Amino acid sequence: MLETSTPLESERTHGLISGVKNIVALRPNAIGDFVFALPALFALRTAYPDAHIVFIGKRWHVDFLHARPTPIDEVLEIPMIPGVGAPENQPPNHRAEESFIADMRRRHFDIAFQLYGGGRYSNALINRIGARWTIGSRTPDAPVLNRSISYFFLQNERLRLLEVVGLAGAKPASLNPRLNIIDDDLMEAYAYVSPLRKPLAVLQPGATDPRRRWPPDRFAFVGDALANAGATIAINGANDERPIVAEVARRMKAPAIDLSGALSLSGLAGLLSFARVLVSNDTGPLHLAQAVGTPTVGIYWLTNLFISSPLVHGAHRSAVSLRVECPICGVNNLQQRCAHDPCFVDDVNAEEVAEMACSLFC
Secondary structure: OEEOOOOOOOOOOOOEEOOOOEEEEEOOOOHHHHHHHHHHHHHHHHHOOOOEEEEEEOHHHHHHHOOOOOOOOEEEEOOOEEOEEEOOOOOOOHHHHHHHHHHHHHOOOOEEEEOOOOOOOHHHHHHHHOOOEEEEEEOOOOOOOOEEEEOOOOOOHHHHHHHHHHOOOOOOOOOOOOOOOOHHHHHHHHOOOOOOOOOEEEEEOOOOOHHHOOOHHHHHHHHHHHHHOOOEEEEOOOHHHHHHHHHHHHHOOOOOEEOOOOOOHHHHHHHHHOOOEEEEEOOHHHHHHHHOOOOEEEEEEHHHHHHHOOOOOOOEEEEEEOOOEOOOOOOEOOOOOOOOOOOOOOOOOHHHHHHHHHHHHO
């Protein structure tokens, strides 16, 4: 059914909107967040096959998605706007922001999707773009859009975004869409790990939030179990995670390839595409691996499993800590964060994770 009535109607129908030629979607955050949006983006492409879909992201989106087949036709980099892709206390650059908004308005978008949280700052930005329809999620204090769903923290992010695009009649096309690998990904990865060696298993012991970092000795235990099963072990990490990667390698009995700071996001995607399994904290590479089709064992803190869990679990396993109270001060961290950064997942059993990983590897 095509939508022919005007925005802000009293009867909220969810059919396809008529006359849609240009769509813009706002989601300027990290790689895991982009992966969460893939089912929604594929749903939009299927619902509006002839529309030009623009994605507003960060610089890494422009670089990583260049020449990569996706449901997106064009990627634009957002300037540093406080609360939208930048910290709330970021000093504003009014000239860059106004220039960006003017460019968006000249494009005459039919639908602007806010896929970036509760909308306290992002809904105002979306409204300034001047699209015929504005659609997204919102908290009670966020500006009103033409169509919206209520934003609640502890919800699966993939499902939330599917519900948002569903407000424009876009139905799920796939619950587990793949992210395409290109030649550049593989060429970079091959410089560090040859796919002709023993089958590869990758460990990812870092995470931005220290509360989500499983201890290095547990990763080392799992790495040795996978090595005993016949795997070449590679340990990945960002440049600032070198000490964590080195600690895992030091504690392992088997040799391991230290990839800390070595690979770009493109190279990491290539590496993961030919790995047999990834064992990882809940962080970007875990979700990237799931998007390129690599079996994963994810080590989740309870709240993160609610938000980050894949929608299809056939080749993925979850090891979950149910701890909600800080082991130092006893404060419940579900709705607030105390001043401490202890590991909230150190009660996840290493033997169980090793069993999951080896079953996927073999």
